[in-house]
Amino acid sequence: MFSKACEYGIRAATYIALRSLEGKRTSLKDIAKETDSPVAFTAKILQQLSKNKIVESVKGASGGFEIQKRNVHTIKLSQIVYAIDGDKVYHGCGLGLRECNGAKPCPVHDKFIGIRDGLKNMLETTTLLEMTRGLEVGLTYLKR
Amino acid sequence: MFSKACEYGIRAATYIALRSLEGKRTSLKDIAKETDSPVAFTAKILQQLSKNKIVESVKGASGGFEIQKRNVHTIKLSQIVYAIDGDKVYHGCGLGLRECNGAKPCPVHDKFIGIRDGLKNMLETTTLLEMTRGLEVGLTYLKR
């Protein structure tokens, strides 16, 4: 569904959001540990998220990553997916034609559109705040 | 969503189904041409589909690929996807945890389940016959 990079990105952003709500900045090392992700690869992904203003990074001792509390409930999963995987979720054809196009649809177009819209809707309505809800009370997990 | 191999596989199987309904066997060359797919790569995929009894292959001059007419309406997209991409559509976690597991769900689990079930349902209820319907009358396309 998503690339590994994107999966790591969502997990990382979610963990940063969780920590930010506690008023804490989080180091790359901790993020990688708590999301069970490869450290150096996660670093690259966080660079992307930082450039896209999804997370803020602070260099130097006691530096790390954070998200302004007031932004945690405004950031949508769609922004993260877009920053990492681009718009293929939005324009991709289910059968791999160059782009989805209702004027010359592939045989799965009508059915695929429904599924894609469901996904799109989910990504556009789910906020990082919502992602942290279950984590706080141990109902959901970012690693196993 | 699906691998390139799977996309090519669905397109190839659909075209073979269309031709089989006309009582015609189709060569690899034609399949690749009509689905705008790389010939040799498509050959590999057709080998898989053949091993999985989704298409039948006939060697030699005037050989090619075909599907028994009576099977065209019984073969589901899910069979093709399973033959090529395996069961990750069924057991994959949206955030890349080792496997989707409702007992220790990731933060998108509940929402993801819905989308995945929609996809699953679509794959399991769409037959090759249905895939060919629009093609016959020029309403849908396997290439552009």
Next chain:
DNA sequence: TTTATTTAGGACATTTTTGTCCTATTTATA
């Protein structure tokens, strides 16, 4: 001011996916 800690980013390595090429085998037909 020095040192330790931390992110930024370029270069490189590995793995997976995608794609090609060649030879063997099968089969219809001339």
Next chain:
DNA sequence: TATAAATAGGACAAAAATGTCCTAAATAAA
């Protein structure tokens, strides 16, 4: 029977995705 046309399958190649390593720069604190 010889030839041409077609799939099967192994080996290889290229590209993309994933992942690692190292140095530079920034910053807090000793």
